[in-house]
Amino acid sequence: MTLNPKYSLPKEKIKVLLLENIHQNAIDYFRNNGYTNVEYLKYSLNKDELKEKVKDVHLLGIRSRTNITSEVLTHAKKLIAIGCFSIGTNQVDLQTAKIKGIPVFNAPFSNTRSVAELVISECIFLIRKIPEKNFYAHNGKWLKDASNSFEVRGKNIGIIGYGHIGSQVSVLAEGLGMNVYYYDIMPKLTLGNAKACNSLEELLKISDIITLHVPETEKTKNMIAYEQLKLMKRGSYIINTSRGTVVNLNDLAKVLEEKHLGGAAIDVYPVEPASNNEPFVNVLQKFQNVILTPHIGGSTSEAQANIALEVSEKLVKYCDVGSTIGATNFVEISLQPNINNQRFLHIHKNHPGVLNKITKVFTSRNLNIAAQYLQTDPYIGYVIIDIDGKDDAKNILKELKLIPGTIKVRMLY
CATH class of the missing domain: 3.40.50.720 (NAD(P)-binding Rossmann-like Domain)
Structure with missing residues (x-):
């Protein structure tokens, strides 16, 4: 997939932080899919260390020792998604992550x-x-x-x-x-x-x-x-x-x-x-x-290898195409890449009229919407729009961000 180097963040600039000795399979999967900016630590971080570290992180991978509180999330200005390389997700403030437009993925069956x-x-x-x-x-x-x-x-x-x-x-x-x-x-x-x-x-x-x-x-x-x-x-x-x-x-x-x-x-x-x-x-x-025993129920080589692949695959799929299947705190949308079009992601508060305003950003430019996907829950809405051909991405992104209720906007390609 070729990303627009000007308005869509190149994969090599997307920073991945993996904590707590996550299995090597995760590192390999990210790198094999073009995510080469991977920082890997064998230990967890305390709250202050974590708040400082997440400021520039786009994808965060943790296990059970790291607590992602609402306070930590206020420092994660660039965070796109969180991967819990475990069965549970109780170590993350899921509601705060949701309202900040950050889906959380896990591996509920791998161990x-x-x-x-x-x-x-x-x-x-x-x-x-x-x-x-x-x-x-x-x-x-x-x-x-x-x-x-x-x-x-x-x-x-x-x-x-x-x-x-x-x-x-x-x-x-x-x-x-x-x-x-x-x-x-x-x-x-x-x-x-x-x-x-x-x-x-x-x-x-x-x-x-x-x-x-x-x-x-x-x-x-x-x-x-x-x-x-x-x-x-x-x-x-x-x-x-x-x-x-x-x-x-x-x-x-x-x-x-x-x-x-x-x-x-x-x-x-x-x-x-x-x-x-x-x-x-x-x-x-x-x-x-x-x-x-020291919380080792799922601590086998086979389980950790499977968890590493499952969670990293979900994170890459979300980052690459916008699919949220497997997210524990987010509306789920399954879709395939369509690199012949431009794809925009818009996460917003679930307020009446937001979708209409999003659509007008494109129709006012006489752009044909090739596909549109929307899911909502009581708190947020998540819309994905593919448009035919290529257009002025810079101004489109600017207008989408100005829509009242907007949480996050991304252009994938």
Whole structure:
């Protein structure tokens, strides 16, 4: 694709910043597609460093440690899009990004298998009492004992949240001979012999192992607290690889002290260290029957490679042609390049009459609009206009920017 060097920013001048040791696949994808101005850092930045760094950045790639707050976004004057190289996007102020015309992309399914495999391995480790036996072996004690050590075959696993990861856990667990039960607030297609429960309470009462796979929302915050933990079977286990606010860890510690649960495995926390150099302190560290892992559910080579490709592809596609498919906070438009025309992008507040004003910018010049794409939500409108041939891009862009309610304007080619 040949970009107009005068009014459409050449790819080599589009600055890409990748933080937190994102997989090499992302760097390669950007460079292979003409984005050679890539800065790559293996660590996250603190708020002040980030505010300074994003001033000249057009495309920003982050993982889970970097928080893109509304304050950070006020400094990101040139930012076109954000890529979260992760499942979730809760580390970004999505609403502020939207009203500033910045779509946020992620990879919601790329690490599904990795998380599911970790959950299954933790099921086996917990029910076989491996954490305690490992601890004692490291301290010189030979604890060869079969009491309270079981096979997972024939046990009940309860899955809270039967989405992409939860359903994958369901398939793997059934393959091991487990009885699969699940609870989800939305009706879901049941896989294999899994059985849906009518309530969370029903699921908690019948399960030998509970595993959580829900997003972070107001409804899921502390959804598993003391009351819910006490509903679980005595000697049962809980695994959380979803979000750190879903399980109240202080309540979990209390239930473990009471010997009501047999153990737990936790991979996510309400507050996590910003880097590997910071100390990790948690109320569960004193328990020998608890597996604590540093948010590694999706941290496999395969998952990170897939995430890198998926998110970088979405960012490049948006930057190249304007497609917003896969954006979590933005209206979605799918389209192909059409370099025989000029293509203009206009993001604006969703006010009546804006589209009419945009159209008049072109019709007043007797330009033929070859194609027009529009999507709106309650806050913003996103319109893409292709015009036949080539025309005075400089003045067209100037007029589009003057339309009341305009947030961002770009010419792609």
